Amino acid sequence: MKIELLTEAEVASLNTLIESSENIVVCCHKSPDGDALGSSLAWNAYLTSRGKHANVIVPDAFPDFLKWIPGADRIIRFDKNADKAGEMLEKAELIFCLDFNGADRVDEMREPLEQAKAKKVMIDHHLDPSMDTVLTISHPNMSSTSELVFRIVWQLGAFEEMTKEWATCVYCGMMTDTGGFTYNSTQPEIFFIISQLLTKNIDKDKIYRNVFNNFSPWAIRFRGYLMSQKLNVFADLHASYFAISKREMRDFHFIKGDAEGLVNEPLRIKGMKLSISLREDDRHDNLVWVSLRSVDDFPCNKMAADFFNGGGHLNASGxxxxxxxxxxEKVARRAIAHYEDLLK
Known part of the structure; x- marks a missing residue:
């Protein structure tokens, strides 16, 4: 089965960049999810296996249910250690940008990232890469950036040396970005990759539990409240949305990650094609975060671009x-009405 995806020129360029650099930084997007963390930590482990000094820097906090991932305790948060992280970016010889397609995705870390003199390499699976890099490895048809990392390491001939911890990071990233392999995961190569990761003795069932069965009692009550009291369903249009306010988050002792995956729940309704989540930012006024999920060929990414200043994948965007x-909420209603013909 063909796993390789880099050209000979890309392999040569990547090897040269790594060999000629000793001080390396790996970074990912704001509000890191399982794929951002999994791919970054896995790639960092690969670089370390090659004898390189590498550090993972993330823009801000990641969910509690991801803090168990091997290597997470060594991650440097820019929002908590801006001076230290900024110095690392400034001194880096090579920076790997994983799971984001543009510098705007790193929020307050954007300026030091763009000003860094280091050569930059992008490894990503989102559409329309827009960063200035010496090498861009962009494959939007891949399930996740973690899948990309696996394929690259496999092609570089280093899979045999990689550890159980490394394989755990890759599997977690692939699993979370496909909703437990329930969407964007029909390529047969994905399941070959899983079979190879299992040879490293990962406990895929425990990884699943760590991510999806790791909520507090307050979080479960919060999710039930939103689905019973806040869900707006447009049955004739096979669409829905719900909105989360700052007050509701305070009332239910919200912590980062408590709403993770919740946007997928309405898609369990028979015939549902589109689900939209709206959530007030808990620190800033007049800022609402939007998540969109769909099934089949409904273009979440187009709706996100048209109405929500965003983008992403066909069935998962923000x-x-x-x-x-x-x-x-009015914008969400207008968006649903605008796409009436595709939703009916």
Missing amino acids: GRLRCSLEEA
Whole structure:
């Protein structure tokens, strides 16, 4: 089965960049998810296996349910250690940008990243890469950036040396970015990759439990409240949305990650094609985060670009609105109405 995806020129360029660099930084996007962390930590482990000094820097906090991932305790948060992280970026000879397609995705880390003199390499699976790099490895048809990392390491001939911890990071990233392999995961190569990861003695069932069965009692009550009291269903259009306010998050002792995956729940309704989640930012006024999920060929990414200043994948996208939550709900209703013909 063909796993390789780099050209001979890309392999040569990547090897040369790594060999000629001793001080390396790996970074990912704001609000890191399982794929961002999994791919970054896995790639960092590969670089370390080659004798390189590498560090993982993330823009801000990641969910509690991902803190168990091997290597997570060594991650440097830019929002908590801006001076240290900034110095690392400044002194780096090579920076790997994983799971994001543009510098705007790293938020407050953007300026030091763009000003860094290091050569930059992108490894990503999102559409329309826009960063200035010496090497861009962009494959939007891949399930995840973690899958890309596996394929690259496999092609570089280093899979046999990689550890159980490395394989755990890759599997977690692939699993989370496909909703437990329930979407964007029909390529047969994906299951070959899983079979190879299992040879490293990973416990895939425990990885699943660590991610998806790791909520607090408050989080479960919060999710039940949203589905019973806040879900707006447009049955004739096979669409839905729900909105989460700052007050509701305070009332249910919300912590980062408590709403993770919740946008997928309405898609369990028979015939549902589209689900939209709106969530007020808990620190800033008039900022609403938007997540969109769909099934089959409904273009979440186009709706996100048209109405929510965002983008992403066909069936999983996101965006943001600079407005009140009430106004954001009106935008969501307009978006659903605009796409009536595709939703019916």
